[in-house]
Amino acid sequence: MADIQELKKIASQVRRDIIREVYLSQSGHPGGALGNTDLLVALYFEVMKHDPSFNMEAQGEDVFFLSNGHISPVFYSVLARSGYFPKEELKTFREIDSRLQGHPTTHEGLPGVRVASGSLGQGVSVAIGMALSKKMNGDDRTVFVLTGDGEQQEGQIWEAALFAPHNKVDNLVLIIDDNGQQIDGPTQEVLELGSFADKYKAFGWDIMRMNGNDMEETVKVLKEAAAKRNGKPTCIVMDTEMGMGVDFMVGTHHWHGKAPDKEQAHTALDQLEETLGDFAAEGI
Amino acid sequence: MLSLDKLKSTGKKATRDGFGAGLKAAGDKHDNVVMLTADLRGSMKSEDFINTYPDRFIQVGISEANMMGIASGLATGGKIPVTTTFANFSTGRVYDQIRQSIAYSDKNVKICASHAGLTLGEDGATHQILEDIGMMRMLPGMTVINPCDYNQTAAAVQAIVEHHGPVYLRFGRPGWPVFIPEDTKFEIGKALPLSEGTDVTIFATGHLVWKAVEAARQLEEEGISVDLINIHTIKPLDEEAVIASAKKTGAVVTCEEHNKYGGLGSAIAECLSKHAPTPQEYVATDDTFGESGTADQLLAKYGLDTPDVVAAVKRVLKRK
Ligand SMILES: Cc1ncc(C[n+]2csc(CCOP(=O)(O)OP(=O)(O)O)c2C)c(N)n1
Ligand SMILES: [Mg+2]
Numbered sequence: 001m002a003d004i005q006e007l008k009k010i011a012s013q014v015r016r017d018i019i020r021e022v023y024l025s026q027s028g029h030p031g032g033a034l035g036n037t038d039l040l041v042a043l044y045f046e047v048m049k050h051d052p053s054f055n056m057e058a059q060g061e062d063v064f065f066l067s068n069g070h071i072s073p074v075f076y077s078v079l080a081r082s083g084y085f086p087k088e089e090l091k092t093f094r095e096i097d098s099r100l101q102g103h104p105t106t107h108e109g110l111p112g113v114r115v116a117s118g119s120l121g122q123g124v125s126v127a128i129g130m131a132l133s134k135k136m137n138g139d140d141r142t143v144f145v146l147t148g149d150g151e152q153q154e155g156q157i158w159e160a161a162l163f164a165p166h167n168k169v170d171n172l173v174l175i176i177d178d179n180g181q182q183i184d185g186p187t188q189e190v191l192e193l194g195s196f197a198d199k200y201k202a203f204g205w206d207i208m209r210m211n212g213n214d215m216e217e218t219v220k221v222l223k224e225a226a227a228k229r230n231g232k233p234t235c236i237v238m239d240t241e242m243g244m245g246v247d248f249m250v251g252t253h254h255w256h257g258k259a260p261d262k263e264q265a266h267t268a269l270d271q272l273e274e275t276l277g278d279f280a281a282e283g284i
Numbered sequence: 285m286l287s288l289d290k291l292k293s294t295g296k297k298a299t300r301d302g303f304g305a306g307l308k309a310a311g312d313k314h315d316n317v318v319m320l321t322a323d324l325r326g327s328m329k330s331e332d333f334i335n336t337y338p339d340r341f342i343q344v345g346i347s348e349a350n351m352m353g354i355a356s357g358l359a360t361g362g363k364i365p366v367t368t369t370f371a372n373f374s375t376g377r378v379y380d381q382i383r384q385s386i387a388y389s390d391k392n393v394k395i396c397a398s399h400a401g402l403t404l405g406e407d408g409a410t411h412q413i414l415e416d417i418g419m420m421r422m423l424p425g426m427t428v429i430n431p432c433d434y435n436q437t438a439a440a441v442q443a444i445v446e447h448h449g450p451v452y453l454r455f456g457r458p459g460w461p462v463f464i465p466e467d468t469k470f471e472i473g474k475a476l477p478l479s480e481g482t483d484v485t486i487f488a489t490g491h492l493v494w495k496a497v498e499a500a501r502q503l504e505e506e507g508i509s510v511d512l513i514n515i516h517t518i519k520p521l522d523e524e525a526v527i528a529s530a531k532k533t534g535a536v537v538t539c540e541e542h543n544k545y546g547g548l549g550s551a552i553a554e555c556l557s558k559h560a561p562t563p564q565e566y567v568a569t570d571d572t573f574g575e576s577g578t579a580d581q582l583l584a585k586y587g588l589d590t591p592d593v594v595a596a597v598k599r600v601l602k603r604k
Contacts, residue, residue: 027407094577102407102411103410107575118407119373153347183327184326191347
């Protein structure tokens with residue numbers, strides 16, 4: 001049984017890491033990163049079987065792909081906190097000569113990253129390929145992939161959506177971060193996405209829903225999705241609040257891609273308990 | 285005629301802000317100009333146009349391929365569509381849509397691309413396209429323009445809207461010195477001489493024109509006379525101007541915020557190897573992806589800074 005309190009403590013630390021990474025580099029995307037923190041903590045600290053000594057092919061391991069690469073600060077924090085690389089490296093986020101690029105990449109050899117992302121809409125196809133390779137290898141572990149809701153406006157997403165059920169890729173779990181926000185405003189105003197559940201159902205996927213900011217529910221739903229093998233891929237429509245955990249960042253696209261100033265960063269950190277020890281950095 | 289002493293920076297403004305100003309002015313003059321964007325309206329600095337002409341603004345969401353197709357259709361119906369997003373998503377992401385529905389179909393679409401090159405900074409290599417000039421230059425019938433400052437970008441937007449045919453207009457994110465006098469005429473396909481000299485020619489495009497100006501000042505102080513030419517239109521290339529200057533100086537340096545393959549340097553080399561073979565040195569990225577960092581750090585690390593231009597000139601002079 002998952003220790004939900006323990007996971008929440010980790011999430012609090014990860015949120016601190018996000019604020020500090022973005023503050024130090026004065027660039028990056030805090031909003032989506034904060035909203036997806038509970039999901040990534042649940043995956044890496046409870047749901048997925050994975051090995052931080054990092055093997056690209058991940059035989060016998062569950063695998064996570066981040067298609068919405070702009071939320072890299074949460075990905076890096078969770079990877080560091082689960083042992084893929086030293087947490088002190090988080091202070092180099094977005095700096096020159098760093099392995100922690102603005103958007104995740106394999107190019108600098110950062111352990112835990114299996115494909116570059118940042119140009120939106122490409123990750124579901126990659127996840128399908130990985131899931132197929134697992135089937136070919138007789139490996140029954142699960143492949144997870146996260147996309148934004150705005151990201152779902154990309155055409156390639158729907159090519160993938162058509163492919164996965166047709167090819168019975170049932171070891172695939174697609175999670176859509178349905179936070180209702182994208183760069184230019186609420187998704188409803190930019191380009192209405194309608195019901196993901198109805199759309200994916202019509203394409204032949206199994207649909208699940210969860211509140212991605214409720215740790216207990218998130219763990220439960222993810223475990224159920226991972227265990228399922230019925231010939232259909234799974235789509236989890238996940239409600240989150242952009243900016244979750246920092247009151248002045250919640251629920252708005254204004255913090256999609258903006259760094260807090262010093263005062264704002266401290267206001268944010270005051271709301272987030274330091275539970276595992278911050279990474280050392282000067283100036284914050 | 286411009287000269288080094290007339291090219292003074294009057295402060296920094298981003299070329300994308302020049303795009304926004306130029307688009308508004310072009311929209312005032314031509315009521316068939318329609319702007320499209322793919323969830324990046326804020327980055328394109330075009331609020332003036334959008335607020336004045338909300339009915340001529342189309343938000344397509346994050347769907348660049350769809351945007352290119354819609355632009356083709358709008359052009360078919362007599363509009364002058366201006367597509368806007370980052371340079372990577374304006375080119376590589378949608379190459380076949382541009383190739384078939386726009387270039388091959390002779391559509392009057394203006395592909396306007398911000399955040400080109402390394403200088404977008406911290407977002408890193410996924411966004412820093414260094415291959416776009418090459419890709420777009422290879423498309424038959426495509427005009428390719430990379431203006432160098434705010435004023436030139438604003439003027440270029442007006443010119444491309446009045447030019448019939450597909451155009452790729454590439455500009456950038458950061459604040460950058462404004463130094464081209466406002467009343468300078470912008471003519472598509474016409475090289476802009478910035479300074480006359482006899483020892484070496486520097487051909488420069490985009491942000492690197494300013495670096496070339498700084499380098500030319502240093503070189504002049506050392507007694508090296510520089511023929512400095514701004515090639516804002518990489519295609520069609522002003523071959524006459526290129527050949528004449530290369531013949532006069534006998535040594536050429538090309539400067540661009542782009543891979544050494546496919547861009548301005550390649551265009552100049554293709555021209556000169558046929559008409560006036562001349563030693564040439566490249567200031568360009570060395571067949572590599574970029575990375576996160578500040579614009580200044582990246583220009584220095586990837587060899588696109590003023591000292592790199594000076595060094596390239598000294599190398600090529602030894603080959604004369
Ligand atoms: C192909 C592509 N087009 C545009 C962008 C620019 N961009 C980065 S994030 C983003 C909005 C994404 O919205 P969503 O997926 O909902 O993520 P959220 O804002 O909720 O984090 C856009 C348009 C991009 N990175 N890739
Ligand atoms: Mg969103």
